Amino acid sequence: MTLTLGQMHDATLLAIRYDWSARNCTFEFAGAPSAPGPFCIRFVSVSELVIPANETWGPSESVLEVVDHGTGRYDFVMQSGDTIAVVTADKALKPTFTQGRPQANLES
Template sequence: MKFESLELHDSTIYEIKYLWGSRELTLKGTRYSQEKSGIIPFSLLFKSVSSYSVQHNAPWGESSSINGTGIEVNGQYLIELQSGDVISVVASEVEFEGV
């Protein structure tokens, strides 16, 4: 499934972890699943990370919920939070778990 097609709107992020030696960034959270009729965990594993940025200025107010996702042509994955902050990860690929 393509990153920008993931249904992560209103999902909540609770952990971001970067492993320096393996150059992997893991983002964990919870999301609503219609198939399971409830809240389930999910994770995004970014591989071969060359850079990342995690803003936490909350210009729209505090929130850890996802507003939307996107990808730039240079392999930059973007996650906009409902706080107005953006998480940016430049990586070779991303894996999603939590279907």
């Protein structure tokens, strides 16, 4: 998939799934202007995940921007005013994009 973190503006976040024992986190999206179909972003070796839902700017499921700090920390600034932070233990491990939604979640 050719989508990059810089093309995430207006992507619609559906779910965040965290596998505690494996330390993997998957963000599921309905799509974005740059990627009209559903897609996922997977982070491995996650050491920290912060998911506030204060909606300071009002309710929204859309991404404003994603900031890659280059240190293994990624901030998903939401149009609600919340910032979802993902930190990976190994800063060299970059997130991976895949088209569609995980098969296990299609059944629910």
